[in-house]
Amino acid sequence: MSSFFTxxxxxxxxxxxxxxxxxxxxxxxxxxVAGGGSKSGIKKLAKAARDESISGSGxxxxxVPRKASDDDEALSSQSESEEETxxxxxxxxxxxxxxxxxxxxxxxxxxxxDIDRDLIAERLKEDAAAxxxxxxxxxxxGLEFSTTTKTLFRADTQTTTSVAVCNPYxxxxxxxxxxxxxxxxxxxxxxxHKKTNKPTTKPPPSLRRRPIKLLYTRGNxxxxxxxxxxxxxAPILTxxxxxxxxxxxxxxxxxxxxxxxxxxxKPLRVFTQHRDAVTSLAFRxxxxxxxxxxxxxxxxxxxxxxxxxxxxxxxxxxxxxxxAALSLERCVSVGAxxxxxxxxxxxxxSQLVFxxxxxxxxxxxxxxxxxxxxxxxIPRTSxxxxxxxxxxxxxxxxxxxxxxxxxxxxxxxxxKKPVFTVPVAHGLDPALKPEEAxxxxxxxxxxxxxxxxxxxxxxxTVPYSDLILSGSWDGWxxxxxxxxxxxxxxxxxxxxxxxxxxxxxxxxxxxGVDNGERQEDRHVSVRGVINDIEVFERGDRGKFGLCxxxxxxxxxxxxxxxxxxxxxxxxxxxVTKKLAQEPATNGVEPADLDSSETKSKT
Numbered sequence: 001m002s003s004f005f006t007x008x009x010x011x012x013x014x015x016x017x018x019x020x021x022x023x024x025x026x027x028x029x030x031x032x033v034a035g036g037g038s039k040s041g042i043k044k045l046a047k048a049a050r051d052e053s054i055s056g057s058g059x060x061x062x063x064v065p066r067k068a069s070d071d072d073e074a075l076s077s078q079s080e081s082e083e084e085t086x087x088x089x090x091x092x093x094x095x096x097x098x099x100x101x102x103x104x105x106x107x108x109x110x111x112x113x114d115i116d117r118d119l120i121a122e123r124l125k126e127d128a129a130a131x132x133x134x135x136x137x138x139x140x141x142g143l144e145f146s147t148t149t150k151t152l153f154r155a156d157t158q159t160t161t162s163v164a165v166c167n168p169y170x171x172x173x174x175x176x177x178x179x180x181x182x183x184x185x186x187x188x189x190x191x192x193h194k195k196t197n198k199p200t201t202k203p204p205p206s207l208r209r210r211p212i213k214l215l216y217t218r219g220n221x222x223x224x225x226x227x228x229x230x231x232x233x234a235p236i237l238t239x240x241x242x243x244x245x246x247x248x249x250x251x252x253x254x255x256x257x258x259x260x261x262x263x264x265x266k267p268l269r270v271f272t273q274h275r276d277a278v279t280s281l282a283f284r285x286x287x288x289x290x291x292x293x294x295x296x297x298x299x300x301x302x303x304x305x306x307x308x309x310x311x312x313x314x315x316x317x318x319x320x321x322x323x324a325a326l327s328l329e330r331c332v333s334v335g336a337x338x339x340x341x342x343x344x345x346x347x348x349x350s351q352l353v354f355x356x357x358x359x360x361x362x363x364x365x366x367x368x369x370x371x372x373x374x375x376x377x378i379p380r381t382s383x384x385x386x387x388x389x390x391x392x393x394x395x396x397x398x399x400x401x402x403x404x405x406x407x408x409x410x411x412x413x414x415x416k417k418p419v420f421t422v423p424v425a426h427g428l429d430p431a432l433k434p435e436e437a438x439x440x441x442x443x444x445x446x447x448x449x450x451x452x453x454x455x456x457x458x459x460x461t462v463p464y465s466d467l468i469l470s471g472s473w474d475g476w477x478x479x480x481x482x483x484x485x486x487x488x489x490x491x492x493x494x495x496x497x498x499x500x501x502x503x504x505x506x507x508x509x510x511x512g513v514d515n516g517e518r519q520e521d522r523h524v525s526v527r528g529v530i531n532d533i534e535v536f537e538r539g540d541r542g543k544f545g546l547c548x549x550x551x552x553x554x555x556x557x558x559x560x561x562x563x564x565x566x567x568x569x570x571x572x573x574x575v576t577k578k579l580a581q582e583p584a585t586n587g588v589e590p591a592d593l594d595s596s597e598t599k600s601k602t
Contacts, residue, residue, distance in 0.1 A: 129464075137465040139542055140481040140492055144578045148496045148548075150525065151209045154569025155180050155216065159553025163570055164248070165534045166241035166262070170211060170549060171248055172570055173236035175557075177219035179250055181265060182211040184547070184572070211572070215265045224254070230267040232256055237557060240281035242288050247304050249290055251278025257292055259304060269307045273300060279558075280333075282325040285463065291331045293320035299333055301346065313344050315351055321558075324393045326463055332399050334388040341391060341401055341411060354411055356403065356418065357385045382423060383407075383453050390459035392468070398486055400468055402456025408470055410482065410489050420488045422480070426454040426472035457556065460533035462546070469495075469548065471530030473564055477550060477573070495548065495573050496525045528552040528566025538574075546575040 084092075098120065129136035154160075157174035164171045170182040219231040234254035241248050241262065248260040257271040257278050276295035283290055288304035299313040299320060316335035325331040329346045339357035344350075383405040390402035397413045408425045409418035428451035431437075437449035458471035468480040468489065479492040532551040538544035553568045 137462075137541075138481075138484065139462065139465050140467045140479070142578055143467075143546060144576050145479055145493055145495055147576065149209070149574045150496055151185075151211075151572045151574075152567070152569060153182065153211050153572070154567060155213060157568060159529075159555045159557065159568050160531060160551040160570055161236060161553070161557035162238045162532045163534050163549050163551040164239045164241040165536055165547075165549055166243070166245045167536055167547075169214075169241070169245070169262070170534075170570070171239050171241055172551060173239045173250055174568065175235040175553075175555075177221065177232050177234065177236060177252070178216060179218075179236060179239065179248070179260070179265060180216040181214045181248075181262075183214055184211050185209055217260075217265045227272075230258075230270055232258065234277075237277060237279055238281050240283055240290070242283055242290075242304060243286055244288065247288065249281050249283075249292075249304075251281055251292060251294075253277040255294075257281075257302075259307060271302070271309065273309055273312075274298070276319075279319065279321045280323045282323045282331060284325050284329065284331075285327045289329070291323050291325055293323040293333050295319040295321075297335070299323060299331070299344065311346075313346075313351070315342055315344075315353075316340070321389055322391045324391050324399065326393050326396055328396050330396070332391050332393055334391045334401055336387045336389065339385060339388055341388060341399070343399075343413065352413065354416055356388050356401065356409065390456050392459045392461045393463070394461050394466070394468070394482060395464050398482070400459060400461065400489070402459045402470060404453075404455045406453030406456060406472070408456060408459070408468070408480065408489060410486075412486070419486075422489050422491075424453045425456065425470060425480075426474045426476075426478065428453055458530045458533040458550065460535050460548075462535055462537065462542075467535075467546075469533050469535060471526075471533055471550060473529045473562065475527060476525050477530065477533065477548065494525065495575070526550065526552055526566075526571060528554055528564055528568070529556055529562065531557040542577070545577050548573040548575060 125136065155172075155174075155178070157178045157180070158176040160172050160174050162173050165184075168184045168186065170184055172180045172182065174180075217231070219233055219236075220229070221233050223229040223231070224233045232250065232252040232254055233256075234252050236250050236252040238251045239248065240250075245262055247268070248262045248265070249257065250260065251257050251274075255272060255274050255276055255278065257274065258267055259269045259271075260266065261268055274292070274294040274296055275298075278292055278294050280293045281290060289310075290302040290304055292300050292302065294300070297314070297316045297318065297320060299316075301310040301313070302308065303310055316333065317338040317340075319336045320333050321336045323331055323333045330344055331346070332341060332343050334341045339355065341354040341356065343352040343354070345352075385403045385405045385407060387404040388401050389404060391399060393399040399411050401409050401411065402425075403409070406424040406426055406428075408422045410420045412419050431449045431451045434443035434445055434449060437443070454472040454474055456470055456472060458469075460469045461467060466482040466484075468482065470478050470480065476494040478494050480489050481492050482488070483490055530550050530552055534549045536547055538547055550571050550573075552566060552571060554564055554566050556562060
């Protein structure tokens, strides 16, 4: 005879149907009505409760159908997702993406019905271009380069060879084996544009413009033979900061690549795989994958997550002096006097070779140009490209290079020769005296020496945009932009130029030297050799402008071919965005309205 205590556990919790539930409810109602307030009614209620507790709790019976319904919903949703085709899934994701874009634009202050279709189409194009690594932002025309603010900062070091930025920190390295960490000042946000004629009586708030020196570490050249020494023993030539701000990498003439902790500048790992000086470093954007180039003609890849070596890339026939990388797993390097730029596809284990260099003949034209100083005339000539020294990527398919003949070239993956070249981008040095140009004891004074072009010593870009920055020893950081069809490099100007006109291809002496005498030159922004340039955007997508940081010194970062009169250190240029002009009212500009209002008041 079965009872509650002898039935198996699997049969204790059984699902009740709706009829049994309804019958139990009617019984409860009858008991309460029949019981009333008498003793017999109370006894009946107690007996009913006791019987109900023995037969099993009703809460458990009620939970079973609830769980079953949840399981049915999960199974139904799973079956619906399985029945969904690929086209339906893509359509659903596209609708969800459009809803997200509308939500972002609505937060700015637009209603859904006011959203223009062109805005959504533009956002879609930008996202697609960013995914493919193509140039999609034309920011140069919206920046105000003539009114930049400049701040110099330096430590007691020799020539600054390189600079790296991971906002808000800057890292500089120098020839006296010093690595320094700085904290950048935060520029003030531009005030809202308000139309008022009342003069402001409050003085502007005092803001710190000069970076703060936080940490520094210096090596020792006397520890060259100590393999356990955790520092550099020769001039540091390059520095790079990881995108996540955890690591700093340095390479020097002592063949060492050292990984530092960015927080306290403590060495984490010293790599000695390179057989010659480490000349350049570049991080892959958004990762801790590092590329290093060396004078041993190789490029090596490293993983800083594991602090380990990955592989070596061979192909250059001369020293690899510069390297650049963006988001994809590829990099571009230049090989100095082999006059090639090579794009390395790391995953495919292949490379594309782009050959530069021109004829050694100088083609002279009949007209002669006057320099800015007006005291020197030179024939226009084309100079042979002897070495490609600098490289920077604008997007995954386009990059620019700088050479020792002063030319800046634009390259595309679809063409093995330069798409466009700007000759003598930073002008010419004055011609040497016959005693300096010729080795004869008594040189012929009738044979004049020709002016020589200034090398491109620094090159930088804002990734996935049309902006290019270049440096040499002419005293200026020059600005260029890539045309919309990506077939030309157009001249924009110089940083902090203001109203001064600077000729691009004329003969200009940075220090105002004429016939060996130094004169005052007010048309110079930076004195010395610009050895490196770093740039990053302020705010979301450059909402508050750009910050440009340059490394300067009296000498070139690789040697002492030229010793100029300048300062060893670095400089910061804050570039603001152009103010949006107010629309004209009835054909009258706002400035005219202001002047008319003031006249009427007077």
